[in-house]
Amino acid sequence: MVAIETNGLTKRYGDHAAIDGLDLTVNRGDVFGFVGPNGAGKSTTINILLDYVRPSDGSATVLGFDAQEQRRAVRERIGVLPDGYDLYDRLTGREHIRFAGNMNGVSVDEAQLLDRVGVSIDDAERPVGTYSTGMRQRLALGLTTIGDPELLLLDEPTSGLDPHGVALLQQLVREEADRGATVFFSSHVLDHVESVCNRVGILDDGRLVAMDTIEGLRDDADSGSTVEMAVEPMPDGIDEALATLEAVHAVDVTDSTITVSTTDSAAKPAVIDCVRDAGARVADVTTREATLEQVFDAYTTQPTDGRRTAAGRPPGGRRDR
Numbered sequence: 001m002v003a004i005e006t007n008g009l010t011k012r013y014g015d016h017a018a019i020d021g022l023d024l025t026v027n028r029g030d031v032f033g034f035v036g037p038n039g040a041g042k043s044t045t046i047n048i049l050l051d052y053v054r055p056s057d058g059s060a061t062v063l064g065f066d067a068q069e070q071r072r073a074v075r076e077r078i079g080v081l082p083d084g085y086d087l088y089d090r091l092t093g094r095e096h097i098r099f100a101g102n103m104n105g106v107s108v109d110e111a112q113l114l115d116r117v118g119v120s121i122d123d124a125e126r127p128v129g130t131y132s133t134g135m136r137q138r139l140a141l142g143l144t145t146i147g148d149p150e151l152l153l154l155d156e157p158t159s160g161l162d163p164h165g166v167a168l169l170q171q172l173v174r175e176e177a178d179r180g181a182t183v184f185f186s187s188h189v190l191d192h193v194e195s196v197c198n199r200v201g202i203l204d205d206g207r208l209v210a211m212d213t214i215e216g217l218r219d220d221a222d223s224g225s226t227v228e229m230a231v232e233p234m235p236d237g238i239d240e241a242l243a244t245l246e247a248v249h250a251v252d253v254t255d256s257t258i259t260v261s262t263t264d265s266a267a268k269p270a271v272i273d274c275v276r277d278a279g280a281r282v283a284d285v286t287t288r289e290a291t292l293e294q295v296f297d298a299y300t301t302q303p304t305d306g307r308r309t310a311a312g313r314p315p316g317g318r319r320d321r
């Protein structure tokens, strides 16, 4: 069953499309990572799902309800951490929890909730206006889980969190998924979604450029690998010889090591053969596959002047899984 579906969803501001023809499917039970660089359109998409913003074109359903026509039915079933959420500075953490419990008509195990998000009982007695950014974020996250919503919509939930806070969030997301909730988790940091999401959609310049599992994205992007070899003796002209090989895009030679970056991990044997054919012994070989950030870079482009163009390199065949 589908938790979120958008068809041709588009939002234009003047001549600029913040999102452009978005076809997104999030299944019930998914922990879905919605990733993309700054300005890609993540918040705009979430704001349409919540009916904070009306689309210029296309449609969106949340838990089977039309996001615009049945906004109340949607709100009753979801927990939301919006971008730039608001807490009440004068209320304490505990008062926020009680307030959210009353709004949802449930009694909340306050100690357990505070423990889940790493806020101490003492801190919970203080006005939220005295909290650090990370503490506010932790409390806000805890509040989204009150009433066991069917769907959690989290817009940049790791923003302002330290590494311990990120780990707590990831644990909380896993627990919510274990009880059967769907989680929609937007982030511009692919690493933060990697360990918890079963599927990921990558947005770039308002367009969905990939939607797949992390492994599938890695396979499709095939961002290559790096081969590092300890070599003796170092053959003359080996850098030029390696540079002529297909899929080799960078060669670095020192007294005893050669480092070769390839755009295709299948090129590794040819690289090693080339060194051997030049009369050298390869004493040791280390290979590193593309990091997730490189995978992300393979799908998105963000020039240093801050303007973005269309997606960098086209992803391979599979898009929608």
Ligand SMILES: Nc1ncnc2c1ncn2[C@@H]1O[C@H](COP(=O)(O)OP(=O)(O)OP(=O)(O)O)[C@@H](O)[C@H]1O
Residues within 6 Å of the ligand: 013, 017, 018, 019, 036, 037, 038, 039, 040, 041, 042, 043, 044, 045, 083, 188
């Ligand atoms: N109200 C608005 N008026 C004009 N342009 C807007 C408005 N809201 C968003 N945009 C533009 O739409 C594009 C997408 O913005 P959006 O906030 O959805 O991106 P994002 O992926 O959430 O970015 P970030 O990671 O920085 O939060 C950006 O170019 C932004 O400037």
